[in-house]
Amino acid sequence: DAGVIQSPRHEVTEMGQEVTLRCKPISGHNSLFWYRQTMMRGLELLIYFNNNVPIDDSGMPEDRFSAKMPNASFSTLKIQPSEPRDSAVYFCASRDTGGTYNEQFFGPGTRLTVL
Amino acid sequence: DQQVKQNSPSLSVQEGRISILNCDYTNSMFDYFLWYKKYPAEGPTFLISISSIKDKNEDGRFTVFLNKSAKHLSLHIVPSQPGDSAVYFCAARGNTDKLIFGTGTRLQVFP
Numbered sequence: 001d002a003g004v005i006q007s008p009r010h011e012v013t014e015m016g017q018e019v020t021l022r023c024k025p026i027s028g029h030n031s032l033f034w035y036r037q038t039m040m041r042g043l044e045l046l047i048y049f050n051n052n053v054p055i056d057d058s059g060m061p062e063d064r065f066s067a068k069m070p071n072a073s074f075s076t077l078k079i080q081p082s083e084p085r086d087s088a089v090y091f092c093a094s095r096d097t098g099g100t101y102n103e104q105f106f107g108p109g110t111r112l113t114v115l
Numbered sequence: 116d117q118q119v120k121q122n123s124p125s126l127s128v129q130e131g132r133i134s135i136l137n138c139d140y141t142n143s144m145f146d147y148f149l150w151y152k153k154y155p156a157e158g159p160t161f162l163i164s165i166s167s168i169k170d171k172n173e174d175g176r177f178t179v180f181l182n183k184s185a186k187h188l189s190l191h192i193v194p195s196q197p198g199d200s201a202v203y204f205c206a207a208r209g210n211t212d213k214l215i216f217g218t219g220t221r222l223q224v225f226p
Binding site: 004031033035040041042043044045048050055056091093095097102103104105106107108109 | 121147149151156157158159160161164204206208211212213214215216217218219
């Protein structure tokens with residue numbers, strides 16, 4: 001299995017531009033999570049989906065952020081318009097809720113820089 | 116309002132000695148705790164976990180201890196190896212699928 005796949009790995013954009021981050025979870029996993037990592041706050045959960053349905057988006061910072069999961073193998077996190085304070089590493093993780101263990105499997109992350 | 120706290124941002128340990136990473140939490144409803152390890156430019160990877168009904172879980176060189184009364188858990192690595200140098204995140208789970216992570220501790224193991 002290729003693991004969780006994220007693209008792009010790096011994104012540099014200018015303030016005000018739209019940014020779309022992509023994630024392909026591990027095949028068979030039915031939960032998907034979007035996190036943001038910053039020095040000050042560590043790993044923050046932004047939103048998570050179970051069976052493609054958003055369950056908890058309380059971590060989404062503001063209306064500029066949106067996430068979708070149109071099918072079991074793909075999810076997007078969109079920031080529109082982007083701001084310099086959005087600069088961070090964004091991780092996607094997936095989990096099999098029917099499995100024995102509780103761990104989530106993380107992708108390699110997308111490093112976003114907003115100038 | 117950090118529910119999971121790792122108060123030591125960094126730790127430096129000599130190879131062969133014990134590394135002890137600490138984590139405190141505030142929510143008594145957390146029932147499962149995990150440790151993740153993260154190398155630069157990679158995503159976090161699962162290391163070891165413990166259920167709230169236990170006070171110790173061991174896996175090779177790694178042992179996690181849980182003190183529920185103190186709302187404290189710790190990760191012991193012994194003996195420490197240079198390849199253990201990474202950022203370690205503590206995480207806790209309540210009655211949902213959400214994991215609440217700490218801010219991480221950077222461990223450096225030197226020869």
